[in-house]
Amino acid sequence: MAVKVLIKRKVAEKQIPELDALLRKMRALTLSRKGYISGESFSRVDQPGVSMVISTWQSIDDWREWVLSKERIELQEQIDRLLGGATEYEIFENA
Numbered sequence: 205m206a207v208k209v210l211i212k213r214k215v216a217e218k219q220i221p222e223l224d225a226l227l228r229k230m231r232a233l234t235l236s237r238k239g240y241i242s243g244e245s246f247s248r249v250d251q252p253g254v255s256m257v258i259s260t261w262q263s264i265d266d267w268r269e270w271v272l273s274k275e276r277i278e279l280q281e282q283i284d285r286l287l288g289g290a291t292e293y294e295i296f297e298n299a
Contacts, residue, residue, distance in 0.1 A: 205297050206241065207264050211257040212292040219286055220253055226283050227257070233275055234259070239266020264295065 215223045227245065234240050239262040248254035261267040270276055284290055 205263065207261050207267055208296045209257075209259045209261065209267055210294040210296070211259060212294075213255050213283070213287055214251075214289075215253045215255075215287050217252045223255075223283065223286055226279065226286065227255075230276070230279050230283070233279070234270065237266070237270050237273075239263055240270070264297070267295065 213223070231243060231245075234243060241260040241262060243257055243259045246256045246258075248256070259267075261270075280291065
C-alpha cells in the first residue's frame with residue numbers, strides 16, 4: 205500500500221540557499237530508489253525558512269530502506285546540522 209511521508213524543516217532565512225542545495229542532492233538520490241513514486245516541495249508563504257516535502261512511496265518498507273541507506277543518512281546529517289535540530293517526519297497511508 206502506498207505511503208506519503210510529510211517531511212518538515214525550519215531553517216534560518218539566511219541559510220535557505222544552502223538548504224535548497226542539500227535538498228536538490230537529496231531529491232537526485234531519491235529518484236533512483238526502489239519504490240519511490242513522487243515528491244513535492246513547498247515553502248511556507250508566511251514564514252520564510254519553513255518547508256515541507258510530500259514524498260510518495262510504494263510501501264513503508266521502501267521508505268524505510270531509503271531512510272536507513274548510508275547515502276541518505278550522510279546527507280540528512282548535513283541537513284540537520286544546518287537546521288540546528290532534527291527534521292520532522294509524519295508517515296501516512298491511504299485510508
